[in-house]
Structures are given as structure tokens and as C-alpha cells.
Amino acid sequence: MENYxxxxxxxxxLNTQKSLQDKHIVIVGCGGLGCxxxxxxxxxxxxxxxxxxxxxxxxxxxxxxxxxTLKDEGAKKCQVLKDIIxxxxxxxxxxxxxxxxxxxxxxxxxxxxxxLDATDNxxxxxxxxxxxxxxxxxxxxxxxxxxxxxxxxFKESKFDSVxxxxxxxxxxxxxxxxxxxxxxxxxxxxxxxxxxxxxKDFLNYIFYDEDGELIIQKFGLPKE
Numbered sequence: 001m002e003n004y005x006x007x008x009x010x011x012x013x014l015n016t017q018k019s020l021q022d023k024h025i026v027i028v029g030c031g032g033l034g035c036x037x038x039x040x041x042x043x044x045x046x047x048x049x050x051x052x053x054x055x056x057x058x059x060x061x062x063x064x065x066x067x068x069t070l071k072d073e074g075a076k077k078c079q080v081l082k083d084i085i086x087x088x089x090x091x092x093x094x095x096x097x098x099x100x101x102x103x104x105x106x107x108x109x110x111x112x113x114x115x116l117d118a119t120d121n122x123x124x125x126x127x128x129x130x131x132x133x134x135x136x137x138x139x140x141x142x143x144x145x146x147x148x149x150x151x152x153x154f155k156e157s158k159f160d161s162v163x164x165x166x167x168x169x170x171x172x173x174x175x176x177x178x179x180x181x182x183x184x185x186x187x188x189x190x191x192x193x194x195x196x197x198x199x200k201d202f203l204n205y206i207f208y209d210e211d212g213e214l215i216i217q218k219f220g221l222p223k224e
Contacts, residue, residue, distance in 0.1 A: 001017075001018075001045075001091055002014065004089075004091065005017050005045050008044070008045065012194050012196075016194050016195070017045055019194075019195075020044065020045040020046050020047065020193060020194070021045060021046075021047040021091065022047055023046045023047055023048070023113045023114070023193050024046075024047065024048040024049075024050070024110055024111060024112050024113050025041065025046055025048075025049055025050070025112070025113060025114045025115070025116060025189065025193070026049075026050045026052060026104070026108075026112055026114075026115045026116065027041075027049065027050070027051050027052065027116045027118055028052045028053075028101050028104070028115065028116065028117055028118060028119055028124070028128060029052070029053055029117065029118030029119040029120070030051055030052075030053035030055070030067075030077035030078045030080075030081050030118070031053070031055070031061060031065055031077065031118065031119075031120070032061075032064040032065050032066075032118075032144065032173065032175075032178040032182075033117075033118035033119075033142050033144065033178060033181065033182045033185070034051070034053065034065075034077070034081065034118035035065045035066050035067035035068065035081065035182075036066060036178060036179045036182030036183065036186075037116055037118055037182050037185060037186055037189075038051070038067060038081045038084065038085055039066065039067065039084075040182065040183060040186035041116075041186050041189060041190065042081075042084070042085035042088060042089055042092065042094075043085070043088050043089045043092075044190055045091060045092075046092065046193065047091075047092060047093060048092070048093045048094075048095070048110070049085065049092060049093070049094050049095070050094075050095040050096075050097060050104070050108075050110075050112075051078040051081050051082055051094065051095070051096050051097065052078065052097045052099070052100075052101055052103075052104045053076075053077045053078040053097075053098070054098060054099050054100055054103075055076075055077050056073075056074055056075060056076060056077065057072045057073050057074060057075050057076075057077055057080065058073065059073055063175055064173055064174075064175040064178050065077075066175070066179065067080060067081055067084055068080060076096075076098055078096040078097060078098055079096050079098070081096070082094045082095075082096040100124075101119075101124050101127055101128060101131075102127065105127075105131055112135065112137050113137065113193060114137065114138060114139065114140070114189055114192060114193060115128055115131075115132050115137060115138075115139035115140070116139065116140050116142070116185055116189060117139060117140060117141045117142055118142060118182070118185075120143070122163060122164075125141060125159055125163070126159050126160050128159075129154060129158060129159035129160070132154070133158075138153060138154060138155045138192070138200070139153075139154050140152070140153050140154070140185045140188055140189055141153075141154055141159065142181050142182065142184070142185045143181070144173055144177050144178050144181050145171050145172075145173060146171055146172055146173065146174065146177075147174055147177050147207065147208045148177065148205070148206060148207030148208070149177055149178075149180065149181035149205075149206050149207075150181075150203060150204065150205050150206070151181055151184045151185055151188070151203075151204045151206070152201070152202065152203045152204065152221070153188050153192070153198055153199065153200045153201070153202065154200075154201065155200040155201055156200070156201055156223040157201040157221040157222060157223050161221075161222060162203070162221055162222075177206075180206065181206065184204065184206070201220070201221045201223055202218060202219070202220055202221065203218065203219040203220075203221055204216060204217075204218055205217040205218075205219070
């Protein structure tokens with residue numbers, strides 16, 4: 001293990017690296033954000049990762065869902081991601097839930113340290129927020145559209161106090177912004193799991209302006 005995680009151990013020490021083996025995270029959604037989160041966190045040393053998704057790989061997904069290739073079309077997204085993580089890291093347990101978030105809630109009997117949102121559905125995010133608060137567990141929201149996205153580490157703020165819960169179909173999405181938002185989520189996740197400081201209940205809005213300049217706007221959220 002020390003050889004595999006050598007660069008991380010240099011960053012935060014062997015004891016912290018070993019502590020990650022006791023952590024359990026849940027990634028809800030195995031699409032664009034979920035693929036990038038699985039790559040970023042699947043080889044980090046987290047001991048148990050649960051993947052939740054009911055969907056199959058579609059040809060229209062592959063350009064922005066970096067884990068999938070043309071040969072995966074029609075396969076279950078959660079199972080493909082599970083196999084990829086296990087092929088890269090022998091120090092992890094991966095549970096693939098082929099179902100909805102509600103299916104996961106009904107069957108989960110494990111302690112959870114952190115939930116990561118990789119969905120594109122506002123109602124599911126509200127359900128994640130409700131469930132996370134019911135088990136006193138934080139979660140990290142992420143959304144992408146066109147060339148912009150949002151990230152927030154939710155702890156005390158309520159999701160439906162910030163966002164209007166309604167059906168909405170996302171517009172076009174560029175692949176690189178998906179990876180950028182997922183990377184921000186993953187960095188917050190690993191800092192939290194390593195007991196480093198994390199700014200909670202703070203919305204980060206990341207976008208490119210008309211001149212192509214990367215802008216990050218930050219908004220403190222109301223707490224319950």
C-alpha cells in the first residue's frame with residue numbers, strides 16, 4: 001500500500017492515508033460527473049465506494065463520460081465504473097447499485113462518511129439532501145451546463161432553500177467543464193475525508209465570461 005499511494009503519503013502522511021481505508025463514500029450518478037469522480041477518488045485509498053445508477057451507457061453519453069468507450073454501449077454504467085476502479089486499485093471495495101437513489105436508501109445498511117451528487121435531477125438532489133441530513137452526513141452538490149457549473153459542500157444549508165425544485169432539461173455540455181466540476185468536488189471530498197479544512201455551505205459558481213476568462217463567484221448560503 002505504501003508504494004501504491006507514495007505521492008499521497010508524502011502529502012498528508014501514512015496515518016492519514018491509512019485512515020482513508022475506513023471511509024465509505026457514495027457517488028449518486030455514474031454519468032459525466034460520476035465517471036470523473038470515480039477516476040479521481042477510486043484510486044485515492046478510500047476503502048469503500050458505492051456507485052448508484054440505473055442507466056445504461058448510450059452513444060450520446062460517451063463524449064463527456066470519460067470512463068466509457070464505444071464497446072460499453074448498452075452496458076450498465078455502475079458496473080462498468082466498478083470494474084474500472086477495481087482494475088486500477090486493489091485496496092478498495094466497490095458496491096454497484098443498479099437502481100435509483102431511493103432503491104439505494106432502502107437497501108443501504110452501512111455507515112456513510114460522505115455522499116457525492118453526480119446527477120442531473122433537482123428532485124433527486126433534494127432527496128439526497130433530505131437523506132444526508134437524516135443520517136447526519138454531509139454531501140457535495142455538483143452541476144454542469146454549457147461552459148459553467150456549480151459546486152457546494154452541503155452540511156447545514158437545505159438544498160430546497162437555495163434551489164427551486166422543478167423538472168429541467170440541461171442544455172448542451174462541454175466535456176472539459178464536466179471534469180473541472182468533478183475535480184472540484186473530488187478535492188473537497190478528499191480534503192474532508194483527510195480531516196483538512198473545507199468551506200461548508202458555500203456555493204462556488206464556475207464559468208467563463210464572454211472574453212473567455214475563468215471566473216469563480218462564491219456565495220454563502222443560509223443555514224437552518
